[in-house]
Amino acid sequence: MTFGKCYRLCFWYFFISVIDAIHHGPAMIPLDSQEGIQHPITFTSTWQILGPFQIGTREATWGSDPLEFFGGFRNLQYDEETHYRSSIGTNGTVKWALFESKSTKSNSSGSDVSLSVTFPKVDWTFLQSVYGWAALQYQAWARGEITVTADEPQTVLLYTDYILEYWIDDNHYFGGDFYGFRKAPLVIRLQPGSHRIDIRLVRDVRSMGGVGTPEINVELALRLVSGSLELAKDGILIADVVDGRLASPLASVVVRNTGGEDVTILGVEAMNDSVSASTIDPGFVVSAGQTRPVIFTVSLHEAHSSSVEIAIRYERTGGVGGISFLTVSQALTRRSIYSPHKITHLHPNFIVSYAILRPPWRNATCHPGKNSSLPVLLQLHGAGLEADDDLVAHALDPIPDLCAWVLFPAGVTPWSGDDWHSWGFADVEHAVHFIPSWIEAVDWQGPGVNLNRWLISGHSNGGQGTWYALTHRPSNVIAAAPVSGYTSIQKYVPYEFWQPIDPRRSAILSGSLNSYRHEMLIDNCRGIPILQQHGRADDNVPTYHSRFLSQLLLQANVSSQYYELRDEGHWFDGVMTTTHLREFYQEQVANNVEIDDNLQTFSLVVATPGDMGPKGGIRVTQLEIPGQYGRIDVIFNATSGAYALKTSNVMSFEIHYRFLRSSSVVVDDREMRSQLPDGNSPLIDHGQISLQRALDGVWEVHDVMNPGVIHRSGRQLGSLDAILRVLGHFTIRHQSAETFEIALQVSRNLFQYFSADSAIINSSLTGDYGTGNIITIGIGEHLHPSAHSRFPIEVTASSLLIRDCEGSEKVYEGEDGLSAIFLRPLNDERLELVIWGVDKRSLQLAARLVPMLTGVGQPDFVVMRRSCLWKGAEGAVAMGFFDHSWNVSKSSLIG
Template sequence: MPGYGYVSEEQRGVVLLSDDAVIPQVINDRLVTAFASVTITNANVTGQEILPIHTADSQGPRGDESGWIQVVSARATCSEGIQIKIVLPVHFSIKLAPGQTYPVPLNLSIEGDNAPKSMRIHLDLADLGNTKRWTVSTGEYELERREWGSAYKITFLDYDHSVHYAMAFPPEGNCEQWPEKRCPVVLALHGAGVEASSSYWTESYRRQKNAWVLFPTGRTPWGYDWHGPSFWNIESALDALRLRPGVPDDLVNSVGVNRERLIYAGHSNGGQGAWWLLSHYPDRALAGLPAAGYVKIQFYIPYFMRIGDAYADPLLRGILESAISEHDIDLYASNMAGIPILARTGGSDDNVPPVHSRRLIRMVNEWSRKTTAANLSEIPNQGHWFAGVVDDDVMQSFVDTSLQNASTQGLSLPALPSAFSLSTLNPASSGSKGGIRILQLQVPFRLGTIRVHRQNDQWILNTTNVRRFGFVADDRQEGLQRWSVDGTNFDKPPVVSGKSYLKGEDGIWKVADDMLWISEERHFSTYGPAIHIFDQPFIIVIPSTITERTITYRKMAQHLATSWYLFGRGGTQIVRDVDVLDGIAAQYNMLVLGGPEDNMFTKKRQPGLESMVKFLPGGGFQIDKRVYVDQGTGILFLAPSPTRTRMGLFIAGTDADGLLRAAWTVPFRTGLQVPDYIVLGEEYGDPSTGWTAGDGAPFGGAGTKGAGGVLAAGYWSNHWDFDARCGYLK
């Protein structure tokens, strides 16, 4: 790069986290997949850095970026002298703030069947505050050899541009019996703390004759309970598997992948994940094999013990709990009717007691109106894990039967019951049932249902709290000629592409002929709650103006970037407010730090935010008619991007303590109850640590109060404004 000096053999404060590399494997001397990743930390932290001013796409050095580094390029070497080419597979400059950790994505290429035994990776780095350039090098990474027929690793670029992997177990036979020679996939979801590549996990499932077995990571061994980022990781893994990486040339046309015909399986947290997929995305399920899965996090971890609930209005508690209730499997049990399910549990399991599996089986059978629709295999005197828990002869026989039933219909989905119900709390995290998908609720985060009665060539639909829905292609709609919804009759088959059905103010349903509503109203990509900000690639937007709160914003940005790496093994970029143009806002979700007095992007967006939050002179804010100006008050809230295709999560406060309270509340982990918006008072938690404990306020008497310190919380309407039906103002 012109203008840069060069410093060799010098780390310059950069730490390589060698144990966190993702390295592809080799089959027949050929890389299975091209993607790799090495993780680095910019340890240039003195505690006094001025928050940098830079643009995400700038290429040259800037004197006001002290301590920041940029990944300029990457190279690889090996002892055999084989040429390995590496490119950075992203369309932006990878820059790390002081203190930031980033998993650097790499795209490898080696000509021919000539993969080396090992390699070193060299990252060329630049100091953005001066003209220095230098290189850091890894140790030797082995390129592990695998034989075709064993479980092997596929690496891929996930939705946030970070590299992840999944393990794939190819079919023993081929896929020629299936349409288009594409095999179904058994999704095997691991439990909490389990590494997907561990042999004890991949060897727990048998190789299937005519199906792939896929072992995704969910992004980390702990993941997101297979929701949110973990779910999108599954989707990316399926996309990668569909390319048939690692398949020998003579087999590549006979072992295709059908990513829409799945058997959901897993153990413990993964068993819960299998239940979650069955209940949220039923129209992809051939069958379900959840083992030792729990009903929902509130049953697995006793939420009723939280002291903050003792100080909170019951209405507020309900709104907060609804932020995680979209993952309540029992609430979604209606969606599983008609799907073959065999749940497995140990009769003496003291980790996830059998009552979890019993409860869900009972509820599925209730909705199916058949006592044997779903079945439970409970093994006496066995605990949480035992030999064969996920794959003994009973479980394998169920898989064989499910695939045999599917083969008689050419991989068609299980038959629909004569009557079924589709339920959701959030269209952002649920799919279709019977080819029907709820697109909007009348009142967000209140339960929406569509009950369907099938009578010959007619379907009769009745709805509760549904504003808009649509149809997707489904072979089981064959023969459907007439249908009605809430008494409105349609005497022709439903439209399955590009259109939806909208309930008018008069209660009459009509066809919505186009997709323009997505540019005006909330939809599946812009529904909350706050944790859904991480379902798309995101950036952190910081103020460019230097103020007394600059150091606070720097610490917030470092904390948020590090949290995404820690909990999701993801990478994000920190950019300044004046560099966020509409093109960037259309591509990324954003964490926006600061109100309009500090952050120019917030100031630019201020007119479009006032239907939700009004920022007041002096640092306060207002929701509806309620004003919040007290010291130590923080707010975070979702708002649409200028193009309304993405979202921003705005984080602000009346002072530095309020800012920190809001920053600590960003929900980087599952189970955190943060709706579309939340206002936090000084009794909520310690701004310096985020802990909800303390010595007590003069008139409070019990220290910081968690939920009892929440001043407002709720969900915006479909038109992005305050809605008293799903909001709480203390």
């Protein structure tokens, strides 16, 4: 379920009354204006608007703003007579207009303004009849003012709901808060007087809806703050108490440093005797303007404790002002052990996430005792919803007697981080693997759990996440029920209206999204029972998606059922427990068949080995040409007991030891049985044998590669979003005060969109950066050296060099805002993401491409010039992928 459409079509009143109060907190309640009273800070009520202009799906990250051809909206002055050319404007032009805000409210603590922008002169109906939902996406700019009437400078939080990009005076900010999370606002100090604010309005159908008038509704809010360490969100993220026991000990509090100096968190201590608390990582720093979670463990000494209150000890840089305390409390929620309840667990980023767990019911007719092993029924929520919303957590209440562990993962954020892909799906897997810890924590005496057997289902975006699990973890999924889900990002709202782009660039961008085209990975579903359900009246996710995938499943010889509900829309009460879904759940949790053991003839299609699991005992570990699909077809001859494997674009793969029991194993017409080691060979690692294609094309058995910096492997594989496969918090290192602003922006965006934790440090400091990935920000020649001594991208003070796979070198001189963003290897399968520019303005251009929104398309490296700001991806002068040895691949573009 998409964010805007979900709430607008299904849960609007629920959103207004509940979600806003929970997620935005008391400080976000709309302000009341008081006539005749001068407030310390206010928004203007009249705004200057210029637009609309075309924009493609998720294209804004690349720039693609036609006004940048004239120096940008910030350099244009309001003039009613001036026209600008626009492909969607009447007569091919648009001009300035004045808009009154929908509402403007102020009081002594801040100011709010709401804008509802429409362009009624555009024939949206006709455009949509030709281009579909893509035609309802557009961009424009709005200019207003912030007035500080107070005599002293004011430190404020600026919330930018549904806005991606904006300027305040001469300062540019990219990232904003496109989904209205309000988790990581800008901390800014404003001098007395007027300040111009220019906001880029970008309409996105997935978040704003495709039904009715294509409006752009945005919210801006200013809140005065004290300039010290404050709670960024009221309360503590903590598990529920089940039958007198805390379901899990992990807890966290989100803090924000609104002061001008860094703050060091010294520890956490409990404020009441019935509770104890212990900091997991004492001594970490919250930089000025940064938002970070504080993680700690909690123990209850009394079974009837009603709340937890803790104090966070901290001090400012250099110990100025001594030690201070920030207190926060949270009422404990009590649940029956058999009802859905909240558990907390660690995400790989070392942040506390949560899930809703419902263990097998005591009256369920399952095998009793701890020695039994029941599967996990995973339910993935739609976009814009939290796992603890009643609509999600109680979706399966009508079937309490399932012989399964029911788990509703949070995916970290209401958009599951990245549509249940790398970031969100890692949260799913860690939630599943936390169940044994829960069993120990509550002294569970009921049936055990099989962590490797999943029945997976989900609604809308969760339905899409179900397809992701099916195609990327086929050995874990025993059955699946995607409900009202979409095929892929590209199919949901087509990528029309992008700026012109040559086929090589578009192919590279498309290749970087290959892992999320479920329609291309459908062969991986063979052997897995699937039930699809979709409402025929769905105007949110059209039934075309399910119908199309049903057709592809048939063509791939996949066993599936398809149910289309004639009079139902996208959501209705009981959508996850219809009669056929209940029967399917019951049937599949009782099925003890091992999918992989029964597979004999099958196919495995791989886009990115880094996010792909095995199927049938085979796992691809390297592709020959990254950015293109790899494939292995396995054919079993029942008469001879022989296996024949055909590969395409595969450089190395692992094959399970069970294949040694066959009479023959032939790989690409070459008999391998005589080369495969016996059962005691050191070449067998956890039952796996690794095969690699040699330079002459012959397959050979080889040792598993040690993850270093020379060979690319595991979590390092993928496009720029591979940086999200992290074990530990991010470290963002920068050079100076000039680059600190970009470091803070990157940290803010990572927290806003992923709830990700990051430490900001100066690159001149040496020491342990932890186990996580590193983001390096540099200007000119002052860039931290690569851990790879022959890395193919090198920079100087005013140029960048790329060495292609054949050793030829291309030098890009530093004019026209040269900048770049690219991955580099670190030890232990870690990654470094480099953001580089010849100057600060160029650096801002590269920083736009740090992974944030899904579907943007960011390959392993991109070299840009300032023309990207109006040309979009066509303004990139080089882009492409790195191969298994960190060489620039042959499919890359080096202009």
